Amino acid sequence: MSPGQSYGLQAFDDRMSTVDFDVAERPHITVDNDVCRSCRTTDCVYACPAKLFVPTSDGGILFNYEQCFECGTCYQVCSGENALSWTYPDGGHGVAFRKG
Ligand code: SF4
Ligand code: SF4
Known part of the structure; x- marks a missing residue:
């Protein structure tokens, strides 16, 4: 990447x-x-990069x-005592990142 060059915004679907x-x-x-x-x-709603937390009408x-x-952001931002239980997925499962 040359000086002054920047990454453009990438659509969520592309990511x-x-x-x-x-x-x-x-x-x-x-x-x-x-x-x-x-x-x-409801910090989780705004902080999750995958938008996995959705408020319900109740x-x-x-x-x-x-x-x-598996970024851990929701666990870091959650202010509710014991609201979130967080572990990595069971062995071999979960996200796999590829080069875009
Ligand atoms: S770890 Fe939490 S914040 Fe990160 S993608 Fe998963 S649910 Fe969203
Ligand atoms: S308590 Fe935590 S998980 Fe529940 S809405 Fe608030 S930030 Fe989200």
Whole structure:
């Protein structure tokens, strides 16, 4: 990359086309909606790069672990006590990054 050259913005769909997911049977992240319903910031919704946290009409969170990048951001930003349970996926499963 030469000086002054920059990477252009890449569409979310284009980014997603450079990763594969070998989905494990066991969810490696779980969300406790009893805690989430009292969360005022819902930081996970804004911070997750894969947009896997979706607010529900009853004040909870709908979460799908299947396209998780395993970046750990949600665990870092979550302010709800014990709201998130976070582990890596079971061996051999999860995200695989390819060169775009
Ligand atoms: S930040 Fe934590 S407590 Fe708040 S909605 Fe997200 S997972 Fe739930
Ligand atoms: S680990 Fe990263 S990609 Fe996975 S759910 Fe949390 S913030 Fe989203």
